[in-house]
Amino acid sequence: MKIRNVLVASLLVATAAAATPAMADDKVAGSEVVIPDAPEGTGQIVFFRPGGAGFAMGCSVNENGEKISSLGSGRYFVLRTTPGRHEFSVKSEAKDVLALEVEEGETQFAKCKIKMGILMGRPDLAPAKEDEFRKMNKVQLVDADDMGPAPGALRPEEMMAAAVPAAEAEMEVEADAAAE
Amino acid sequence: MNMRVVGLRAVVMAAGVCLATPSFAQTSDEDAAAEAVETPTAIPIDTSAVTDPVTIAKLTPVVIEILDPLGSKLSNSLDTYRIRLVEPIVIEGMELVPAGAEGMGEVVHAKKAGGMGAAGELVLAARYLTVDGRQLRLRSMELLEDAEGKDRMGTVHTLNIASAAAPIPIGLLGYFIGGGNIEIPAGARASAKLAAPFAITPVSSTAAKAGGEEPASRPQGDMAETTTLTGPEGGTDETEEGLQ
Numbered sequence: 001m002k003i004r005n006v007l008v009a010s011l012l013v014a015t016a017a018a019a020t021p022a023m024a025d026d027k028v029a030g031s032e033v034v035i036p037d038a039p040e041g042t043g044q045i046v047f048f049r050p051g052g053a054g055f056a057m058g059c060s061v062n063e064n065g066e067k068i069s070s071l072g073s074g075r076y077f078v079l080r081t082t083p084g085r086h087e088f089s090v091k092s093e094a095k096d097v098l099a100l101e102v103e104e105g106e107t108q109f110a111k112c113k114i115k116m117g118i119l120m121g122r123p124d125l126a127p128a129k130e131d132e133f134r135k136m137n138k139v140q141l142v143d144a145d146d147m148g149p150a151p152g153a154l155r156p157e158e159m160m161a162a163a164v165p166a167a168e169a170e171m172e173v174e175a176d177a178a179a180e
Numbered sequence: 181m182n183m184r185v186v187g188l189r190a191v192v193m194a195a196g197v198c199l200a201t202p203s204f205a206q207t208s209d210e211d212a213a214a215e216a217v218e219t220p221t222a223i224p225i226d227t228s229a230v231t232d233p234v235t236i237a238k239l240t241p242v243v244i245e246i247l248d249p250l251g252s253k254l255s256n257s258l259d260t261y262r263i264r265l266v267e268p269i270v271i272e273g274m275e276l277v278p279a280g281a282e283g284m285g286e287v288v289h290a291k292k293a294g295g296m297g298a299a300g301e302l303v304l305a306a307r308y309l310t311v312d313g314r315q316l317r318l319r320s321m322e323l324l325e326d327a328e329g330k331d332r333m334g335t336v337h338t339l340n341i342a343s344a345a346a347p348i349p350i351g352l353l354g355y356f357i358g359g360g361n362i363e364i365p366a367g368a369r370a371s372a373k374l375a376a377p378f379a380i381t382p383v384s385s386t387a388a389k390a391g392g393e394e395p396a397s398r399p400q401g402d403m404a405e406t407t408t409l410t411g412p413e414g415g416t417d418e419t420e421e422g423l424q
Contacts, residue, residue: 085288085305099257099289101305103320115298126301127289 252300
């Protein structure tokens with residue numbers, strides 16, 4: 001039991017040190033991002049934008065005509081919302097719409113890519129897998145200034161507050177495994 | 181929690197049977213007068229225990245079959261499609277919902293592949309199965325095995341698929357490069373979960389025993405034989421054709 005506690009403590013210290021940069025504004029690997037669990041009665045969608053073509057263009061994700069968050073190249077944000085069907089749109093030269101079914105307690109992923117247009121790039125919102133997000137070499141949370149006015153996108157401080165318990169739980173599982 | 185309730189009910193049922201059986205044996209050994217006296221208290225079989233509703237817990241996994249062909253090019257957002265329960269829902273040896281129960285799914289999002297290498301997109305959700313005249317609501321649908329059709333990419337918790345796109349186009353040539361579309365044949369299987377607890381009365385103790393012996397390993401060809409809650413079997417033919 002003592003060994004387990006020591007392991008948990010040391011892992012938490014290590015996590016705090018390792019996780020802090022991921023919570024801050026620094027770029028980290030997608031595999032290092034701690035995504036908090038969705039609280040009861042809500043579901044989550046992680047919107048991300050891989051780098052590549054059209055990096056100078058923004059990809060503003062909207063719902064019901066209100067902006068949820070901008071999504072620059074290599075950025076991500078977590079939208080926490082009610083279960084059910086939600087329609088999201090992105091718009092520049094052309095509009096693209098993606099509808100997703102948000103499930104309580106579950107996290108889904110969606111990506112925005114910039115396609116070539118006639119005069120400018122066209123954002124394309126599509127369903128994605130977690131693997132695609134995790135394999136990104138560098139990813140950064142959207143700045144709080146670029147979020148809203150529509151609610152739901154977790155601000156950096158909310159991400160940090162929500163992610164610490166998740167990291168602790170993860171560490172405890174790892175400690176249990178190590179103790180065994 | 182619900183498992184415990186089911187377990188308790190199973191114990192109650194077993195106790196009811198145990199109590200009832202000796203009473204019959206006893207009455208056969210005793211004279212008619214004694215039987216007439218004892219019958220009112222000894223005979224009643226606890227039928228309420230057999231027919232008490234059992235609650236199937238929220239998030240109980242089920243395996244379903246998509247009965248209609250779907251695709252990013254073929255389907256439209258908000259289209260509905262038929263689904264069918266492939267494996268019976270069996271709890272504590274009691275078959276509560278037989279295989280074959282049909283229901284409905286919904287195309288949450290469909291977008292055909294476009295120029296510039298844009299991939300086709302398809303997001304599906306399982307909505308409900310019709311059981312005992314009521315809707316058993318479903319959620320968290322995910323396709324199983326290679327059911328995602330010839331173009332595949334991934335599943336999330338609902339079935340969200342973006343097909344494998346053509347390579348990123350270069351210059352205007354890219355305008356004529358289309359991404360792949362997604363095709364899901366009839367008969368594709370998927371998993372889903374109960375969206376809410378569902379109370380149901382077991383069909384009968386006999387049916388429960390029969391269903392409890394081999395709930396999950398029943399071959400697909402036997403599904404029509406176990407279908408008791410649904411209508412036409414036309415979907416079976418369509419499914420089998422789709423799988424070939």
